[in-house]
Amino acid sequence: MSLEAADVSHGYGDETVLDGVSLSVSPGEVVAIIGPSGVGKTTLLRLLALFDAPDDGTISYDGEDVWRVAEDRRLAYRRRIGMVFQEASLFDASVRRNAQYGLRVRQAWPDRIRHEFARLVGGQNGTGDAIDALETVGLADKAEQDADSLSGGEAQRVAFARALAYDPDILLLDEPTSDLDPRNTAVIEDAVAEARTEGIGVVVATHDMHQARRVADRTAVLLGDGIIEVDRTERVFDDPRDDRTRKFIDGELIY
Incomplete structure (x- = not known):
């Protein structure tokens, strides 16, 4: 299932943040959005x-304008999209319960009721997908540990697992490794690669251009209020068509 923004504009009050932005992500593809802080990467992910x-403009899921369909249908689309924020924001519960959270809240109410009934009557706790997701980020051995005891990097890995556990079609990552050490960064980047092999489309907003080079198939450059260039990552970095891209990559453009 592809997700596409076509000529979208958005602002807050009198301030225009995005103007005429177009970007898409397909199954099994990683797209990076690079640009300075405050340029609108998070707004685009939202x-x-x-x-x-x-x-203005349209957001389409599998070719359908999601803001022109019934609310329940749009909610069904939203449930197929996972997002990881810059801050992990875990609950005061075990690592496993945190990873399971998305499995519960993204289910439609009838499915959620059946899930709880199976858990209470049959002893099924639905941990399988959550444990698999924790395994992907290297934390399955800490499933029963209190989330409050984790390091910041481990907490962010749990947040990634929480989004991954539901097996989304699309995964959106907002500066997922901005404050992490190299080891935790590498684990999350490996998890991004694993998501790609599972056919999940991934969009990563990052100010780390080296990370974009490592993980992304395509890279979009967001400067000012629009995307000035989007293409294969290798070409964007090695042979940019827009001179502003080259200056930004070389550190000549200061925001």
Whole structure:
């Protein structure tokens, strides 16, 4: 299932943040959005996550404009999209319960009721997918540990597992490794690669251009209020068509 923003604009009050932005992600593809802090990367991810409606333009899921369908259908689309924020924001519960959270809240109510009934009556706790996701980020051995005892990097890995456990079609990552040490960064980047092999489309907003080179099939450069260039990652970095891209990559453009 592909997700696409087409000529979208969005702002807050009188301030325009994005103007005429287009970007898509396909199954099994990793797309990086690079640009300086405050340029609108998070705003674009929120539009793609269907949290906010664009002021202009369209957000399409598998070719259907999600803001022109019934609310229950849009909610069904939203449940197929996972998002990991810059801050992990875990609950005061075990690592396993945190990883399971998305499995519960993203289910439609009838499915959620059946899940709880099976858990209470049959002893099924639905941990399989959550444990698999924790295994992907190297934390299955800490499943029963209190989340409050984790390091910041481990907490972010749990947040990634929480989004991955539901087996989303699309995974959106907002600066997922901005404050992490190299080891935790490598684990999450490996998990991104694993998601790609599972056919999940991934969009990573990052200010780390080296990370974009490592993980992304395509890279979009967001400067000002729009995307000035999007293409294969190797070409964007090695042979940019827009001179502003070259200057940004070389550190000549200061924001």
